[in-house]
Amino acid sequence: MSSREPGPVTPFQTAVRTLLGELDPEPGREGLLDTPRRVEKAFRFYCDGYHKDPKKVIGDALFEAETDEMVLVKDIEIYSLCEHHLAPFFGKAHVAYIPSGKIVGLSKLARVVDVFARRLQVQERLTMQVAHAIQDVLQPRGVGVVIEAQHLCMMMRGVEKQNSRTVTSCLLGLFRKDERTRTEFLQLVRGG
Numbered sequence: 001m002s003s004r005e006p007g008p009v010t011p012f013q014t015a016v017r018t019l020l021g022e023l024d025p026e027p028g029r030e031g032l033l034d035t036p037r038r039v040e041k042a043f044r045f046y047c048d049g050y051h052k053d054p055k056k057v058i059g060d061a062l063f064e065a066e067t068d069e070m071v072l073v074k075d076i077e078i079y080s081l082c083e084h085h086l087a088p089f090f091g092k093a094h095v096a097y098i099p100s101g102k103i104v105g106l107s108k109l110a111r112v113v114d115v116f117a118r119r120l121q122v123q124e125r126l127t128m129q130v131a132h133a134i135q136d137v138l139q140p141r142g143v144g145v146v147i148e149a150q151h152l153c154m155m156m157r158g159v160e161k162q163n164s165r166t167v168t169s170c171l172l173g174l175f176r177k178d179e180r181t182r183t184e185f186l187q188l189v190r191g192g
Contacts, residue, residue: 012040046081049118054133057115061105062138070181071103072096072188076110082153083120091149091165093117094189095130097140098174098181104138123149123168131170142173144185 013036020027020035076093095109116129131145146169155162174181 007037009036010040012043013037016040045118046079047119049115052115052118054112054115055137057111058104058108058137061108062102063104065099065101065103067103068099068141070096070098070184070188071106072185073106073109074189076113078113078117078126078147078149080117080119080121080123080126080149082151083122085153085157086120087151087153087156089121089123089149089151089153089166091147093127093130094144094146094148095134096144096175096185096188097134097138098142100139100141102138102140104134109134123147123151123166127168127170131172135172140173142175142178142181143170144172144175144182145170146186146189 016036016039017027020032024032026032072094073096074092074094076095077090078093079088079090081087082089093113095113112133113130116126116133127145127147130147131143134140134145135143146167148165148167150165154160154164171182171185175185176182
C-alpha cells in the first residue's frame with residue numbers, strides 16, 4: 001500500500017495510470033499504486049524550466065568588468081528530456097563569453113543552462129537558447145556554447161548505439177566572426 005495519504009487525483013496522474021494499464025499486465029500491483037503521483041512529481045521537476053526566466057535567474061549578479069578576456073565555464077552537467085520520446089539525454093555544456101562592460105556571477109551561467117535544459121528539448125535548440133539568453137542579458141562581444149550529450153532515445157531503442165555522443169555548438173559575435181577567438185574557445189573546451 002502507499003505510505004502516504006491519498007490526495008486528489010490529477011489529470012496528469014490519470015494519464016499515467018492509463019499508460020501503466022497499457023504497458024504492464026498488472027497495473028494494480030503494489031509497486032505501481034503510487035507511481036502516478038511519483039511520475040507527476042518527477043516530470044514537474046524535470047520540466048520546471050518553463051516557469052523560469054533567464055533574466056530573473058541572472059538577476060542582479062552583473063558586475064563591472066575588469067577584463068575583456070574570454071570567460072569560460074566548462075563541464076556544466078545537463079539533464080534534459082528529448083521532446084520526441086520523453087527519454088532523457090545528459091551530458092556537459094561549455095559556456096563562454098567575452099565581456100563588454102559587464103561580467104556575470106559564474107554560477108548564473110550554469111543556472112541559465114538549467115533553465116533551458118529543464119524543458120522538453122532537442123539539443124540543437126537547447127544550445128541556441130543558452131547562447132542567445134546570455135547574449136540578450138550581458139550584451140557581450142561574443143558568446144560560445146558547446147553541448148556534448150548522450151541520448152537514451154538512441155542508446156536504448158532505435159539504432160541502439162550506446163557509445164554515441166552528439167555535439168552541438170552556437171557561436172555568436174566574435175566567436176563566429178573571429179577565427180582566433182573561435183579556435184581559442186574550441187581548444188579550451190577540448191582541454192588544450
